[in-house]
Amino acid sequence: MKNTVRLVLFLAALTGVYIIMKDWLEYDVLKYLSFIITLSVIFIGVVIFLENRHPTQTLTWLVVLGSFPLLGFVFYLLFGRNYRKEKMFREKYILDKEAYIKYEEFPENHEPRLEKLGDHQKKLYHLAQKLGHSPVSFSTATKVLTNGQETFQFIKEELKRARHHIHMEYYIVRNDELGREIKSILIDRAKAGVKIRFLYDAVGSWKLSKRYISELKAAGVEAIPFGPVKVPFLNNKFNFRNHRKIIVIDGKVGFVGGLNIGDEYLGKNDHFGFWRDTHLMVHGEAVKSLQLIFFQDWYYMTSEHFLDEKYLHSEPPDLFQDGGVQMIAGGPDNEWSVLKDIFFAMINSAEHSVWIASPYFIPDEDIFSALKIAALSGIDVRLLVPNRPDKRIVFHASRSYFPELLAAGVKVYEYEKGFMHSKIVIVDNELASIGTSNMDMRSFHLNFEVNAFLYRTLSTQTLVKEYLHDLESSNELNLDTFSNRHIGYRLLESTSRLLSPLL
Secondary structure, three states, rough: OHHHHHHHHHHHHHHHHHHHHHHHOOHHHHHHHHHHHHHHHHHHHHHHOOOOOOHHHHHHHHHHHHHHHHHHHHHHHHHHHHOHHHHHHHHHHHHHHHHHHHOOOOOOHHHHHOOOOHHHHHHHHHHHHHHHHHOOOOOOEEEEEEEHHHHHHHHHHHHHHHEEEEEEEEEOEEHHHHHHHHHHHHHHHHHHHEEEEEEEEEEOOOOOOOOHHHHHOOOOOOEEOOOOOOHHHHHHOOOEEEEOOOEEEOOOOOOOEEOOHHHHHOOOOOOOOEEEEEEEEEEEOHHHHHEEEEEHHHHHHHHHOOOHHHHHHOOOOOOOOEEEEEEEEEEOOOOOOOOHHHHHHHHHHOOOOOEEEOOOEEOOHHHHHHHHHHHOOHHHHHHHHEOOOHHHHHHHHHHHOOOHHHOOOOOEEEOOOOOOOOOOOEEEEOOEEEEOOOHHHHHHHHOOOEEEEEEEEEEEHHHHHHHHHOOOOEEOOOHHHHHOOHHHHHHHHHHHHHHHHOO
């Protein structure tokens, strides 16, 4: 299918060039250009139809291509070419699964502890294990890190303590004050003999200067871009980005969560002001799971093997924490929509409450229906979102879902203190997810993500308290008031929602 599309586009372009050059003086160039674009759109429409995507996505693409041929054509080149992403990443999926099976441990003595989780949570754990190939750890301590100041305080302290290795994987890295401070620490540790591997997403960090990278490499840091894109319009992997944020230090401590490396995450951006976000620090067994996720991403880009006991050895945490911790990676390389399926199961498992915080809320039909049904069933369903956009189309598309949610009894809150970027799901005040995945279709189907799932841990209770605290700085939407918003906003939201399967 991939080669077919490329051939079609190439032949269409070649035909167009030939016709234009041959009859430049005799015919209207625009007529031939229109003909070429129309022909290409028809071929793309056939390709989309034969890909057997979700009907919503198929219809959306066909409507966009039919209504806006030129814009739809360009948009498809940028964002639409799935080409059976399972095939694109098939080798990575197989290697990842083999590594998890080989290196992850599933002790038999976990069963008695699993019994304490409760039947509905135990089922969820088994689902997560089946989809993510990662065990739950009962020998892991976690600490919730609130906002940028606390998060980067701990990150910088732990980086400076590194003695053997540092593994970092980020979507966005900026060459600003915070970025340069992190770079300085890495250079210092590299000169001290610490092995440092640094993976950054080529699109998310496209503004990162060559000088920044060259200075790291000159000090001995191995810095590699994930999914480099030389010609965005013609690169198949442009749309599949590494959205993970992972740090592993000496195999002893790990970090995962919503914060990238940039000054805005410290609240230094004038437009956003205060930046509300959440990260997680991890000690103990679950660090090995983060290590394996990093290793597989590194191997995918470099073909370098480096896993052995010195990287996989985990030490029990100094402070015992009851409850379980499970690291789950999701991405376009998996045969299942791992994180979406787990979120769906979490919502359906709820007996009392489902609380969600997400800066980008564009659910697919499964999640959207699950939330409405839960609320209609008497479950306390709450959704916390920003009240100001950083991505306008996504922001307005999100708001188009609110009337149905509100009518079903979902409580929707808009955070007003600053920009809300936390990615949290809490069920029954006992089960929680924190990580990089938003509650949107891009995180579900296109991005490489990683989330920590917490089963009755102390950190879960911290997330509950912070969620309630965030609601105090939020405005609860009213169905009648929201339904009477200006017709211009409603048209904008409906138009944005039309594009939501493509975002």
